[in-house]
Amino acid sequence: CELAQSFARLGSKVTQIEMASRIMIREDEEISEVARISLEQDGVEVLIGHKALRCECEDGNKFIVVERDGVERRIEFDTLLCAVGRIARLTGYGLEELGIKTRNTIVTNEYLETLYPNIFAAGDVAGPYQFTHTASHQAWYATVNALFGDLKKFKVDYSVIPWATFIEPEIARVGLNEQEARDQDVPYEVTRYEFDDLDRAITDSTTHGFVKVLTVPGKDRILGAAIVGEHAADLLA
Known part of the structure; x- marks a missing residue:
């Protein structure tokens, strides 16, 4: 949404393709609707409930093919921005050799401990939120639990992550x-x-x-x- 509105205001013709039934699916419906209306007022074509199937090239022109309710549609584009999130880089650190489990992120307990109680994970590699302030939040728990865990451990609290x-x-x-x-x-x-x-x-x-x-x-x-x-x-x- 942020980049769609930014590029539209800079003069690009923007089509935002969303497979879900609405944009910003984690927010309440009324807030999602505010966002959709705002984007459309800036000239963004918002396609909800559309699944991207494939990209095609014909006579030097590029197209993305989307589908909704069994009906396909071709949309011509110059540049495609695929925003599907980030996946933590988990290879190259010796996790496999140590037997530390991973599932898109490093598996930790509620104290951010891995399989080994002296190895902690914080930030994007630990999930569940990929925010700078969440990484800082987790770093406090990981540090305190690593230093003073023998005396008292603190469960990481995500209830007030903004x-x-x-x-x-x-x-x-x-x-x-x-x-x-x-x-x-x-x-x-x-x-x-x-x-x-x-x-x-x-x-x-x-x-x-x-x-x-x-x-x-x-x-x-x-x-x-x-x-x-x-x-x-x-x-x-």
Whole structure:
């Protein structure tokens, strides 16, 4: 989404092909819809529910063939950007010789220990999130457990890992969202505040957006929060 909007604003004709039923599938539907509308307003053609099948070359022209509901479509392109995520590099470190198990990432326990209690893994090689701040978060646990594990160990906690998508409007989240709470059968209440009712947003002419906070019913304990709007990532931080 970030690169699609960026290239569109730089003047490229952009088609974003998404196999899932919507973009930003991990976010609540209303937030995914905000992102889709924003991209389309910038000229991005968003194709959801389309599966990329193959690339073809004909008379010097390049095409990607996509399929939806059994119907194929050819889309001509100059440059193809395939964004399918990153896989940690796990070879060349002697893990195989040591018998340390890997499954796209190095297998660790909740203390970030590998098969050997004196070998820890943190960062992209450990998963589950490929963020710089997650690597730093894990590094604290790995270091403390390595140094003081004989006295006390700490289980790594991912419940408050924040992330942001830097499109316009920015989208930032931490903790549970509504779809995750429903999937996990976690009771919740929603408090929502629209930016168009915020004095600072009105002054800055940035009234498009909202804050949504999930709390335990009848209590003030926060389960998660999402912000859509100008400087959402800064506000969440």
